[in-house]
Amino acid sequence: MKESEKRLYRATDEVLFYLWDPIGVKDVPAARDEYQSYLPKVFKLLVSDAKDHEIAAYLCYIEDSFMGLRGNKPHAINIANLLLEAKEFYFE
Secondary structure, three states: OOHHHHHHHHHHHHHHHHHHOOOOOOOOHHHOOOOOOOHHHHHHHHHOOOOHHHHHHHHHHHHHHHOOOOOOHHHHHHHHHHHHHHHHHHHO
């Protein structure tokens, strides 16, 4: 993995935990790995040039299917756009 990809992977992990955080655990140090099982797929979407609505759809799918929540589409779109901005930053 290239250095830029490693940095984007780490940034994606942080965005998922601290900003996406659908179950509200960002202030619980013991829960730091809570969303890491979703990280590889989100990263794959980013590097495969997925659009914001595709990334957001996956985040909503996780919320609906695995967390028993109702997907928050506006929030997911915001998170997807932050991730795409991070990708631009690390891959420029």
